[in-house]
Amino acid sequence: MLEIAGRTLGVNPVRTLLHFTGKTSLNLLIATLLVTPLSVWSGKKMLPSVRRMLGLYTFFYACLHFLIYISLELDFNFKDLRIEITKRPYIIIGVIALIGLTSLALTSTRKMMRRLGKKWQYLHALIYPISILTVVHYYWQVKIDVREPLLYAGVLSFLLFWRLLRKVYKTN
Numbered sequence: 001m002l003e004i005a006g007r008t009l010g011v012n013p014v015r016t017l018l019h020f021t022g023k024t025s026l027n028l029l030i031a032t033l034l035v036t037p038l039s040v041w042s043g044k045k046m047l048p049s050v051r052r053m054l055g056l057y058t059f060f061y062a063c064l065h066f067l068i069y070i071s072l073e074l075d076f077n078f079k080d081l082r083i084e085i086t087k088r089p090y091i092i093i094g095v096i097a098l099i100g101l102t103s104l105a106l107t108s109t110r111k112m113m114r115r116l117g118k119k120w121q122y123l124h125a126l127i128y129p130i131s132i133l134t135v136v137h138y139y140w141q142v143k144i145d146v147r148e149p150l151l152y153a154g155v156l157s158f159l160l161f162w163r164l165l166r167k168v169y170k171t172n
């Protein structure tokens, strides 16, 4: 059986890699969304650079996830990708989420922040719909036990609702 760093990749190494990179990307996305609440609750101003770094790691793992899928699963056959998209709605959701993450990663530099001004805030608010899409992507591809995606949905709902309340009541 195929092994990486002393760990076996199981009977279906491609699926194992897909699950590992997908889950890591989602965990990093949740960690990115946790930076603001944690800094508010602890009273410590966490550097925006921590959030940026976590966001970029999210993007890195999402790209790896897509590369594994397109190379090892589809053999770079883009015609098959078109068929997969029509057959499995969770794939199109994943593609949309990845396009969104790409636009955030490309505009995450200080230079782009300055150049886009107020528009930057609106663009980066895309992280909220993107996070919802990734949880839907996860939920839809699970065949039987949906407890874990539902747990992610719960955590994400809490983080988004917390932000909404904060905006409504304009607290710091």
Ligand code: HEM
Residues within 6 Å of the ligand: 015, 018, 019, 020, 021, 022, 023, 025, 026, 029, 062, 065, 066, 069, 091, 094, 095, 096, 097, 098, 101, 134, 137, 138, 141
């Ligand atoms: C082009 C974009 C994407 C494609 C083609 C894609 C494709 C896939 C595929 C084929 C699976 C495995 C399904 C199965 O085992 O039956 C999967 C699972 C998953 N993907 Fe994606 N995905 C994409 C984007 C994303 C993004 C952007 C994220 C998160 C930020 C993500 C997170 C996940 C998660 C959490 C799983 C489930 C892992 C598990 O079951 O442990 N995916 N994806």
